[in-house]
Amino acid sequence: MGGVLPEGVTPAVPRVTRLRPRARPATLPRTRWESVPGSTIWTRAAISALKAHGRPLLEFVPRDIETWCPSYAAHPVEKRAEFWVGFLSALAKHESTYRAHAVGGGGRWHGLLQITPSTARLYGCRARSGAALLHGPTNLSCAIRIMTKTVRRDGVVGANGKGGVAADWGPMVYRKKRADIAAYTRRQSYCRPLSTMRPKPRPTKS
Incomplete structure (x- = not known):
């Protein structure tokens, strides 16, 4: 009695359930729809599409990219994807005001x-x-599938309101709307010149 087990009986050892820590979400680029x-799903989906059938777009440097993203050419494709997601979100402001069911x-x-x-079918x-x-x-x-074809075909994003993205999206034809989109992408960290992102050296002690 008194908690004494019969001879030959091994006491049960309680199972310890180890809880795995939740995976931390990867850092997402700044977007206008955030x-x-x-919208987090939109951002993740856009990044996935860019890394899949949009890969040729990431590997291409448009002639007018300085207008939209000054540091684009110096970045690896992973960083370039961040620009395109930001660009898409800024374009969506003028197309649908971020309404997926518009x-x-x-x-x-x-x-x-x-x-x-019809455009979707045309571009596959x-x-x-x-x-x-x-x-x-x-x-x-x-x-992204459309832009991958038109930007590479015309060699531009569409800074002058012609070709590239401007071939299929109306807001890109208007100077003020283009300027608004470019102003948004240019001020994001993924488009600022690399020199402005380097840490400042600490002052040396005299």
């Missing part, structure tokens, strides 16, 4: 980047209907 609920142009344009189903996007383009990540994936 205050919108659910439909404009009398029912012709759909989603975050206001893409028409997975989304081939208006309903499919209302899914934020799918819309962004399609936009």
